[in-house]
Amino acid sequence: MRQRRWIELLSDYDCEIRYHPEARTEEIKEENVKAKNLGRLLKPIFEIHSNGIRCLKGRIWLPSFGGIRDMIMHESHKSKYSIHPGSNKIYQDLKKLYWWSNMKAGIVTFVSKCLTCAKVKAEHQKPSGLLQQHEIPEWKWEKITIDFVLGLLRTPSGYDSVWVIVDHLTKFAHFLPMKKTNSIEKRAQQYLKEIVCRHGVPVSIISDREKTDGQSERTIQTLEDMLRACVIDFGNSWDRHLPLVEFSYNSSYHASIKAAPFEALYGRKCRSPKSYADVRRKPMEFEVGDMVMLKVSPWKGVIRFGKRGKLSPRYIGPFEIIERIALVAYKLELPEKLRGIHNTFHVSNLNKCLADENLATSLEEIQLDDKLHFIEESVEITDREVKQLKQSRIPIVKVRWNSRRGPEYTWEREDFFKRNYPHLFSSNKKTSNRNRAPGRRSRKEGRM
Numbered sequence: 001m002r003q004r005r006w007i008e009l010l011s012d013y014d015c016e017i018r019y020h021p022e023a024r025t026e027e028i029k030e031e032n033v034k035a036k037n038l039g040r041l042l043k044p045i046f047e048i049h050s051n052g053i054r055c056l057k058g059r060i061w062l063p064s065f066g067g068i069r070d071m072i073m074h075e076s077h078k079s080k081y082s083i084h085p086g087s088n089k090i091y092q093d094l095k096k097l098y099w100w101s102n103m104k105a106g107i108v109t110f111v112s113k114c115l116t117c118a119k120v121k122a123e124h125q126k127p128s129g130l131l132q133q134h135e136i137p138e139w140k141w142e143k144i145t146i147d148f149v150l151g152l153l154r155t156p157s158g159y160d161s162v163w164v165i166v167d168h169l170t171k172f173a174h175f176l177p178m179k180k181t182n183s184i185e186k187r188a189q190q191y192l193k194e195i196v197c198r199h200g201v202p203v204s205i206i207s208d209r210e211k212t213d214g215q216s217e218r219t220i221q222t223l224e225d226m227l228r229a230c231v232i233d234f235g236n237s238w239d240r241h242l243p244l245v246e247f248s249y250n251s252s253y254h255a256s257i258k259a260a261p262f263e264a265l266y267g268r269k270c271r272s273p274k275s276y277a278d279v280r281r282k283p284m285e286f287e288v289g290d291m292v293m294l295k296v297s298p299w300k301g302v303i304r305f306g307k308r309g310k311l312s313p314r315y316i317g318p319f320e321i322i323e324r325i326a327l328v329a330y331k332l333e334l335p336e337k338l339r340g341i342h343n344t345f346h347v348s349n350l351n352k353c354l355a356d357e358n359l360a361t362s363l364e365e366i367q368l369d370d371k372l373h374f375i376e377e378s379v380e381i382t383d384r385e386v387k388q389l390k391q392s393r394i395p396i397v398k399v400r401w402n403s404r405r406g407p408e409y410t411w412e413r414e415d416f417f418k419r420n421y422p423h424l425f426s427s428n429k430k431t432s433n434r435n436r437a438p439g440r441r442s443r444k445e446g447r448m
Helices: 002-010 068-078 087-094 103-112 115-120 184-199 214-234 238-250 261-266 414-420
Strands: 054-056 059-061 143-149 161-167 173-178 204-207 291-295 315-326 329-333 344-346 350-352 378-388 393-401 408-413
Touching (some): 068 087, 087 103, 143 214, 161 184, 161 214, 173 184, 173 238, 214 238, 238 261, 291 329, 393 414, 408 414
Parallel strands (some): 143 204
Antiparallel strands (some): 054 059, 143 161, 161 173, 291 315, 291 350, 315 329, 329 344, 378 393, 393 408
């Protein structure tokens, strides 16, 4: 290419190019070169030890030849003592001892080629494909999302579900109590009364799709937390608190619209003065004498209402810390009621109690096992019936349960219940066996 450039340049001239093979350029003489001390410009990068190992800031340098890098990464990823950690974990461990050029990228490439990780690791990356966002509606209540909260405790009014309807533009929501056994005609009448008569007929409805109905899923999560708090603080059935829960939700600030749904819908703030203290404190260390709440979980092996303990408290206490066992373990002063439980807990099971009031969950009304699981026991059988089906008859009993929210009643199958609680069917137990017509049911309890 260089010769071609010169040929193009000389093509405009009338000249002849001749080659002289014996012609030699004058050799560079030492006296023609000015000696310069370049050593002072070079700074040593590696520290060379007596055994020949090169180190950089205390870390051993691994060369690219010999396969030593792959051997170190293989031992840190596939050995019995590591068991396939992620690339970031390997890098954080290896960077304290070793160094080589482009080290982090090399570890990422090595882990990405592991076939075992490809088979067993959970996918934490976002799925492929671009997100197809819904078009923003031009006006309020043109596009709505609907979903259902099922499996709640049946109230004396017979409600066991909540119908959640959310406006896509203003985030304004309606929480409608309902029965799981309601027919389509009843739901249509309720929809016309609560939605169409107030806001008109929507243009689009998104119903019960997790990938496209994230608005309802997020609203349901907030709704369940608010209902759970109301039941714990104020007692009674959850359907009595549902109107105020809806009012509180719609009058509170939403980060997505930078305003409250009530203000976005009506153009003014709600007249009810409310202030919220958003204290997001998650202390990882506690001092001796601090009051903490203890995390409990429902017993998964017991089934009531199809789902058990959905509105049960998540924490009990508060309890005082009497000793710090380790960096992440603390010993609590537990009451006599919990003497069968080991009083040392991991910090993940504790939550600092910031309440100024002297509040405590009554342990007399809550039964726990040694695993800190709730146990609710049946008290007595108050009624009996026979449920008439098309081709069979099923004996059922009305059971009163022991609960901190007051007496709770459920209808259970007699054969299953007698197998688990035979003492309730003894001769000395007083039960009212009324002679009712087959298929007849109580007004308050509703159907099974």
